[in-house]
Amino acid sequence: MSARLSRTSRPSCPPSPTGSPSCGATPPIAAAHETEPDVRYIRQEIFEPIGTEGQHKISAASAAIVGCGALGTNIANNLARSGVGRLRIIDRDFVELDNLQRQVLFDEDDVRRRMPKAAAAVEHLRRANSVIRLEAEVCEISSANIARLIAGCNVVMDGTDNVEARLLLNDACLASATPCVFAGAVGATAVTMTLVPGQTPCYRCLMPELPAPGTTPTASTAGILHSTTAVVAALQCTAALRLLIGAFEPSDEVLCVDVWDRELTRRRLPRRPDCPACAHHRYEFLNAAPVERDTAPPGTNSVRLAGRLDADPGCLAEAWRGAGTVVLNDWLVSLRVGEHEVIVFRDGRCIVKGTADPAAARSILNRLLSLAR
Ligand SMILES: [Zn+2]
The missing domain is CATH 3.40.50.720 (NAD(P)-binding Rossmann-like Domain)
Known part of the structure; x- marks a missing residue:
């Protein structure tokens, strides 16, 4: 988890106390x-x-x-x-x-x-x-x-x-x-x-x-x-x-x-x-003190990596352009290359799909991060 990328502007939806966008607004059309x-x-x-x-x-x-x-x-x-x-x-x-x-x-x-x-x-x-x-x-x-x-x-x-x-x-x-x-x-x-x-x-x-x-x-x-x-x-x-x-x-x-x-x-x-x-x-x-550890939920062929990546999803999406299939929304960015996919949340959590082995997941994450321009 060594990437350090500058942050872009936050999404227009205001952050909630936990840092994720809050969605309590009333829709503009007549209900x-x-x-x-x-x-x-x-x-x-x-x-x-x-x-x-x-x-x-x-x-x-x-x-x-x-x-x-x-x-x-x-x-x-x-x-x-x-x-x-x-x-x-x-x-x-x-x-x-x-x-x-x-x-x-x-x-x-x-x-x-x-x-x-x-x-x-x-x-x-x-x-x-x-x-x-x-x-x-x-x-x-x-x-x-x-x-x-x-x-x-x-x-x-x-x-x-x-x-x-x-x-x-x-x-x-x-x-x-x-x-x-x-x-x-x-x-x-x-x-x-x-x-x-x-x-x-x-x-x-x-x-x-x-x-x-x-x-x-x-x-x-x-x-x-x-x-x-x-x-x-x-x-x-x-x-x-x-x-x-x-x-x-x-x-x-x-x-x-x-x-x-x-x-x-x-x-x-x-x-x-x-x-x-x-x-x-x-x-x-x-x-108990919060404990973070790599977890590979059985049957999911994915790994949740411990720690937080200090990288803004918007910056990553821009840097990954052309490297694979990129999806960006207000909460996360994902990059899919072949059978592997990395998802980085705005709060820094990372999920790697396509393997159930934590060591392999970290290797995949580092490889996909290296594709960032
Ligand atoms: Zn009891």
Whole structure:
């Protein structure tokens, strides 16, 4: 990570507290709600347990959606259309072709434009609901930024795909007394549980320790059905609406779904009296120093490189002109040469596609950087 390139002007979209462009602006055209009676949420208001009063609470609420993949897109789609007043969508990745099977907010144009998932989700959802506030955070969550990212939110929605991220979320939500609706899905099965700090068991009661790398199946290694994530995300969003209107009954249950065998079961999750997080308030994942390491997620043939490249995407795009296929947007630049692709985000993160070997990835990065004129 030795490249030093001068910076060009920033994109016109103003930066958010995490450095990525913020997308809360109102579109300039007249929206449907300005020209027609405001009946947007009428079916939801007719539903007696919510009613007009419940809808007002939903419209006044804020939610953070952490991870905008299969779960996160279904969650964001549901909560935006349900009228949650402010949605902060947080994701580190960009849209790829193999996401489209289940990540409902994205399309082939997002793939071509290498759109970050959070920004693409906001772009699509703004067309569905222009009266709520939508914020995109294109960044990797860590112990250094998670408290800021969920600050001010009434509920946190887990759209992540790994235990480490959930344990961090669990700590952050306990520390800030914020409810969190967790879920995990692989193949045709999924589980979901809702943490209400002080009232329910927490995620660490379910998963006391971090499993060894590569020992738990993921969507990349064991596959995933669209219906699995759609069903469990719907259950998560229903729990969120109940939380937001004050109709959630805290429980010590984990809900388990198997969409292939058509099973929905409840299992008791006892609160662990020795749980470091919810019993002793020791937030080991939140208080740990952020650790960066090269990671090669199984089944993706790509490497996320540790460290930050001090190079502006706009400058790189200019310098790479003619070297291969270059895509530039407000958040990243990508260069594809043959079977290899390098993606450099505005915050300096780098992903190399076409290998799962970190050493080879660094070599590819250096080779492609050397093509810069
Ligand atoms: Zn616990």
